[in-house]
Amino acid sequence: MRPVTTVAFDADDTLWHNERFFRLTQSRFGELLADFADPAHLGDRLLAAERRNVGRYGFGIKGFTLSMIETAIEVTEDRVPARVIREIIAAGQEMLAHPIELLPHARETVDALAGDYRLLLVTKGDLLDQERKLAQSGLGDLFDGVEIVSQKTPSVYAAIFARHGDGAARAMMVGNSMKSDVVPAIEAGAWGIHVPHGLTWALEHAEAPEDHPRFREIGDLGALPTLLGAING
Structure with a gap:
């Protein structure tokens, strides 16, 4: 044999391709929260949230979206505008529909x-x-x-x-x-x-x-x- x-x-x-869509969305995430955190710090906070959450949500876009929402709440000290949450959800949905x-x-x-x-x-x-x-x-x-x-x-x-x-x-x-x-x-x-x-x-x-x-x-x-x-x- x-x-x-x-x-x-x-x-x-x-x-x-997969990771490049996560990177594009993370860049968009940084723009949404530019008034609250610089991109490098925000990226570290998001990665920490993903590390914590992978055991809860598993791997994939849905867990990534929830981690972005959690990070947005944290860096704004619970003051994140509803508009930003809506755009984060929309970004996740776009990823799920990407060809x-x-x-x-x-x-x-x-x-x-x-x-x-x-x-x-x-x-x-x-x-x-x-x-x-x-x-x-x-x-x-x-x-x-x-x-x-x-x-x-x-x-x-x-x-x-x-x-x-x-x-x-x-x-x-x-x-x-x-x-x-x-x-x-x-x-x-x-x-x-x-x-x-x-x-x-x-x-x-x-x-x-x-x-x-x-x-x-x-x-x-x-x-x-x-x-x-x-x-x-």
Whole structure:
């Protein structure tokens, strides 16, 4: 049997753009509250709120919107105008409706691998929003399984690869987040392939396991078929 029979992909900022819409909304948030806090301080306060709230709301746009509202209340000492709250909510709703934009080589790579590997989509975030994005991406029919999880941990990966494939030892996880996609997949026994993205959320940073034999980094998804060919011989 080939060393790798199952290939799992992260979704946000691996197959399609995501973080840049958060950055644009955060910039808009800074403009709304320019009279109460400078952008750098406001960004620190927002990140602190996101860190506190991720265990309550999970990952995604809804939690981000609630964290912006909470931060606005805090920095204005409960004096935030209703108009600002309304605009924050509107910004979150716009994010939830934004069209999907695939990253370079996403479609061609997934399509090329679909006939030779068991393909999975493993993503975390809001269920409705992730389902919407997958449907709009046009890639949904190419995956043999889709898992939308609240956290990406070694035990989660191990269970997914046992359920959908030949176990973690013959699986590969491909994603832009070292913390969520690469490190826990390797700890579960799978390959972890890092595809860097220009924008990465601060809470997704982690040290690369440079010396691990199952760690690889590629410049973009277009290099994945060649990498798989080299691993499988």
